Amino acid sequence: MAQRIEVKDLNIYYGAFRAVADVEMSIEPRSVTAFIGPSGCGKSTFLRTLNRMHEVVPGARVEGKVEIDGVDLYGRDIDPVAVRRQVGMVFQRPNPFPTMSIAGNVLAGVRLNNRRISKGDAQDLVESSLRRANLWNEVKDRLDRPGAGLSGGQQQRLCIARAIAVSPQVLLMDEPCSALDPISTLAIEDLISELKAEYTIVIVTHNMQQAARVSDRTAFFTIAGTGEPGRLIELDDTATMFSSPRQKATEDYISGRFG
Numbered sequence: 001m002a003q004r005i006e007v008k009d010l011n012i013y014y015g016a017f018r019a020v021a022d023v024e025m026s027i028e029p030r031s032v033t034a035f036i037g038p039s040g041c042g043k044s045t046f047l048r049t050l051n052r053m054h055e056v057v058p059g060a061r062v063e064g065k066v067e068i069d070g071v072d073l074y075g076r077d078i079d080p081v082a083v084r085r086q087v088g089m090v091f092q093r094p095n096p097f098p099t100m101s102i103a104g105n106v107l108a109g110v111r112l113n114n115r116r117i118s119k120g121d122a123q124d125l126v127e128s129s130l131r132r133a134n135l136w137n138e139v140k141d142r143l144d145r146p147g148a149g150l151s152g153g154q155q156q157r158l159c160i161a162r163a164i165a166v167s168p169q170v171l172l173m174d175e176p177c178s179a180l181d182p183i184s185t186l187a188i189e190d191l192i193s194e195l196k197a198e199y200t201i202v203i204v205t206h207n208m209q210q211a212a213r214v215s216d217r218t219a220f221f222t223i224a225g226t227g228e229p230g231r232l233i234e235l236d237d238t239a240t241m242f243s244s245p246r247q248k249a250t251e252d253y254i255s256g257r258f259g
C-alpha cells in the first residue's frame with residue numbers, strides 16, 4: 001500500500017512569488033519523514049503540493065515533478081481528486097464535521113468519492129478505521145453521536161480514521177498535534193508509529209522532540225531572508241540529523257541558535 005515519493009526539481013509559486021525553490025527529494029515508503037524549519041520556509045506549502053492541495057489557492061502553481069511510484073501527480077491525464085484520495089491529509093486543527101455522527105465522519109470521504117457501500121460494509125469500515133486510529137474503544141458505544149462531542153485529541157484521531165477509511169497510500173500531516181495536550185500528542189505519535197507499517201507518512205512539525213521521536217528521516221528547510229524562497233537544506237536519517245548534521249544551518253536550527 002505504501003508508496004515511494006520522488007520530488008524532482010520542484011518550484012512552487014503563489015502568483016509571481018516563488019515560495020519554495022528547487023526541491024529534490026525521495027520519501028521512502030513505510031516510513032515517517034518529518035519536515036522542520038523556521039516559520040515561512042514553505043513546509044506547509046511543499047506538503048500541500050504532495051496531494052495537489054496547493055493549487056486550490058487561486059494563482060498557485062508548481063513547476064517540476066512529484067512522482068508516486070513513478071507516476072507524476074501533475075501529469076496531464078491525472079485527476080486531482082483521485083490524487084487526494086490516494087494521498088490523505090490531516091490538518092493542524094482537528095476538523096471533523098461537527099454535527100455529523102462519529103460513524104458519519106469516518107465514512108464522509110468514502111461518500112464524497114461516490115463509492116456505493118452496503119450497510120454491513122459501512123459498519124465494518126467504521127470499526128476497522130476507528131480501530132486503526134486507536135479510537136474504537138473510546139467511541140464504540142456512541143457512534144451515532146456528533147463528532148464535535150469528542151475531546152480535541154479524539155477529534156484528531158477521528159480525522160485520521162476518516163483519512164484512512166478511503167485507503168490512501170500516503171498520509172500527510174500538517175502539525176497534527178499543535179492544538180493538542182501532551183497526552184493526546186503522545187497518543188497521536190504512537191498512532192503515527194503504528195501506521196507507518198502501512199503508509200508513507202510525511203509530517204510537518206515545529207516540535208523538534210516530536211520529529212526526533214516519530215520520524216525515521218528528517219528534512220530541514222530554511223529561507224535566506226524575507227521574499228526569498230524556502231529551500232531544502234538537508235535530508236537524512238533523523239538520528240544523524242540530530243546528532244551530526246552536515247550543514248551548519250541545520251545545526252544552528254536544531255540547537256536553537258536560529259529560527
Ligand SMILES: Nc1ncnc2c1ncn2[C@@H]1O[C@H](COP(=O)(O)OP(=O)(O)OP(=O)(O)O)[C@@H](O)[C@H]1O
Binds near residue numbers: 014037043044046
Ligand atoms: N495562500 C497563500 N498566498 C500567498 N502566499 C502564501 C500563501 N500561503 C503561504 N504563503 C507564503 O508562502 C511562504 C511559505 O509559507 P508556508 O506557510 O508554507 O511556510 P511554513 O514553513 O509552513 O510556515 P509555518 O511554520 O509558519 O507554518 C510564506 O512566505 C507565506 O507567506
